[in-house]
Amino acid sequence: MYYGLFGSTWAIAGALGPIVGGAFTTDVTWRWCFYLNRKPPLTLSSPNIPPTYNLLVPIGGVSFVILVFFLKIETGKVPFWAGIRSIDWTGNMLMLGGTLMFLFGLEFGGVNYPWDSATVICLIIFGVFTWGLAFLNEWKIARYPVIPIRLFNNKHNVLILLICFCHSMVFMSGSYYLPLYFQTVLLASPIMSGVYVLPTVLSLSIFSAGTGFVIKKTGRYRELIIFGLALMALGYGLLIDLKYYASWPRIIIYQIIGGIGTGPLFQSPLVALQANIHPSDMAAGTATFAFLRQLSAAISIVLGTVIYQNVFREQLPKVAAAIGEQKATSLADSFSGSASSLIKSLAADQKTVVLKAYTFALSRMWIFYCAMAGVGLIISLFVKPVVLSKSHTIAKTGLAEQEKARQAVLEAQKKGRGEVGEAKEGV
Numbered sequence: 001m002y003y004g005l006f007g008s009t010w011a012i013a014g015a016l017g018p019i020v021g022g023a024f025t026t027d028v029t030w031r032w033c034f035y036l037n038r039k040p041p042l043t044l045s046s047p048n049i050p051p052t053y054n055l056l057v058p059i060g061g062v063s064f065v066i067l068v069f070f071l072k073i074e075t076g077k078v079p080f081w082a083g084i085r086s087i088d089w090t091g092n093m094l095m096l097g098g099t100l101m102f103l104f105g106l107e108f109g110g111v112n113y114p115w116d117s118a119t120v121i122c123l124i125i126f127g128v129f130t131w132g133l134a135f136l137n138e139w140k141i142a143r144y145p146v147i148p149i150r151l152f153n154n155k156h157n158v159l160i161l162l163i164c165f166c167h168s169m170v171f172m173s174g175s176y177y178l179p180l181y182f183q184t185v186l187l188a189s190p191i192m193s194g195v196y197v198l199p200t201v202l203s204l205s206i207f208s209a210g211t212g213f214v215i216k217k218t219g220r221y222r223e224l225i226i227f228g229l230a231l232m233a234l235g236y237g238l239l240i241d242l243k244y245y246a247s248w249p250r251i252i253i254y255q256i257i258g259g260i261g262t263g264p265l266f267q268s269p270l271v272a273l274q275a276n277i278h279p280s281d282m283a284a285g286t287a288t289f290a291f292l293r294q295l296s297a298a299i300s301i302v303l304g305t306v307i308y309q310n311v312f313r314e315q316l317p318k319v320a321a322a323i324g325e326q327k328a329t330s331l332a333d334s335f336s337g338s339a340s341s342l343i344k345s346l347a348a349d350q351k352t353v354v355l356k357a358y359t360f361a362l363s364r365m366w367i368f369y370c371a372m373a374g375v376g377l378i379i380s381l382f383v384k385p386v387v388l389s390k391s392h393t394i395a396k397t398g399l400a401e402q403e404k405a406r407q408a409v410l411e412a413q414k415k416g417r418g419e420v421g422e423a424k425e426g427v
Contacts (some may be wrong), residue, residue: 007097088146094134099295102127106302110309146280147288159275159383161292163225166267166376172238173304173369174200174258177362185358186246187340199255207263219388224268225380231261233373237368244355275388304365306407311364322353322386
């Protein structure tokens with residue numbers, strides 16, 4: 001039931017967010033959006049600087065105070081310094097450093113530096129290498145790892161995390177690139193692009209809320225995951241058919257289909273993961289799920305940008321022949337509605353050439369995201385069906401529970417080694 005209540009917040013915040021963000025962008029400045037807490041759906045106001053949206057920071061502060069006084073967690077009292085020492089500082093720093101290097105490498109590639117430059121190559125390689133060190137630390141050194149390696153020993157968990165990765169990558173593309181389509185191709189203002197994404201936001205919000213109630217009522221999640229990925233693949237595949245002009249039936253229907261598919265996938269994979277891990281790993285498992293979702297979202301934007309820019313550059317000779325070399329170069333160097341004034345100044349036939357080039361580049365990008373949704377759909381077919389228990393069990397947290405789980409893992413490992421030794425002696 002709680003998942004349903006959490007999901008229902010999307011219906012309000014999700015619907016108002018893009019419009020409020022667009023209003024700030026249009027009437028004030030995009031910097032005001034950084035006083036807001038949450039990320040996409042979003043509007044694009046300046047090249048490569050998408051504003052965020054949702055609840056104002058003071059409201060977030062009130063929420064924090066409410067959590068401090070009213071959130072009740074079943075945990076034993078942990079001394080402050082004991083809690084500080086138990087944090088996996090090394091793992092956190094290695095994970096953070098590897099992620100930053102990897103994402104900076106992807107961000108710089110083809111924009112600030114060539115892809116084959118030493119800067120880009122070293123950032124990506126050393127980012128991956130640092131991730132390797134982080135997982136080695138989690139496996140062999142950390143007493144209470146932030147990402148327990150044992151989570152990945154279970155096939156079910158791996159499949160769910162891969163589904164999370166695919167879902168986040170595809171969802172983020174719609175949140176980021178649909179406003180780009182509205183502002184660049186349809187020449188909409190930031191606030192109107194926020195209005196135009198309402199079919200996605202509302203359908204996503206409603207089905208996200210409904211998913212929680214369905215899981216509460218039936219105790220099943222596998223069917224919701226498969227249903228969501230199938231419709232998400234269909235919806236984002238249909239976006240390939242968007243036109244260089246405002247075809248509203250396509251725009252609305254395609255978004256609704258994609259939103260209906262996206263909504264159930266925020267909660268059902270997380271429920272599937274939490275139902276399959278030890279209660280002491282609940283926090284670490286949820287954190288791993290969230291980390292992978294955020295990492296996938298960041299990678300998604302970078303890969304989409306690379307596809308979009310490379311395909312558009314292939315269209316440049318055709319665009320340059322229509323509007324001239326200088327204007328074509330200016331369009332190639334822009335990435336959002338910032339070029340709308342230039343496009344509006346073109347003659348009708350010139351504008352058509354440019355908008356067709358933009359639409360074609362976006363369509364190639366939607367093919368990639370549709371394929372990612374298809375990969376997620378194939379993976380979901382291998383997820384095992386489990387009927388969740390309807391009885392409420394209180395999961396205790398704290399160092400004592402973490403230590404119990406650690407000792408249980410050590411005992412299981414010793415037992416496993418002992419059985420292997422006995423088998424060898426028997427041979």
